Amino acid sequence: MNEQLPTSDLKEYGIMSEDNTFSKKLSNKDIENFLKGHAMIADNGKDRLIFLLTDNNTRLNVNIYQRDKTIDEIVKQGQKEIVYSQLNELTNSKSIDIEKKAFIYDQKTQQVTEFDLLKDTEKIAQVVAEKKDIQESNRFKNELLKLKGYLQDKIDKFPEIGKEITNNLNIVSKTISTIDDATPNESQSQKQQQSKLRLDVNDDDLYQDANRHREEQQEQEQQRHRGFRR
Incomplete structure (x- = not known):
């Protein structure tokens, strides 16, 4: 089967070695799929080369891309x-x-x-x-x-x-x-955030909790001052 392959082109792109065997970088599955007509993709830096065997595996098509x-x-x-x-x-x-x-x-x-x-x-x-x-x-x-x-x-x-x-x-x-x-x-996202902020400000429970906490702090502060005066 290798006799029909475009070996010169395959060697030029490193798919085959000089002894007409496929590159050791390729797995058996890669080679099998390639010979069955599947594309082989090689990426290097910004370049991508896509190899495809056509005409009963006698011709190599090469498409070159740059990303x-x-x-x-x-x-x-x-x-x-x-x-x-x-x-x-x-x-x-x-x-x-x-x-x-x-x-x-x-x-x-x-x-x-x-x-x-x-x-x-x-x-x-x-x-x-x-x-x-x-x-x-x-x-x-x-x-x-x-x-x-x-x-x-x-x-x-x-x-x-x-x-x-x-x-x-x-x-x-x-x-x-x-x-x-x-x-x-x-x-819409900003409105959702604004609505959440308004809800926090206008929430009576939150407001009462804050006031109660503030009053408790003031009462504790007064008790401390009275204790110092004694």
């Missing part, structure tokens, strides 16, 4: 908050596979997991909702709005692939609506 953050930066920042990063494809300007990613830290596994903003939008929305944080919800919404704008530009430039882009737009729009319904806006 706005390095993997190390994402992992470090991802332990504090959800990280959003965009991959720009450098090999195909007509690609509709929007490489907009969300990186989420899992407390149980202590690992940062990568999610696709389109394909995994429901999972990301669930994680954001569980945080119950208005700022985090707004960050997620802003990323979706950016993605929506990108898709709208894409559909104008490439109407021949408009149907698929429209489906993606519908997914994004639906998620934005869900966020709006589930998340109070800043003014």
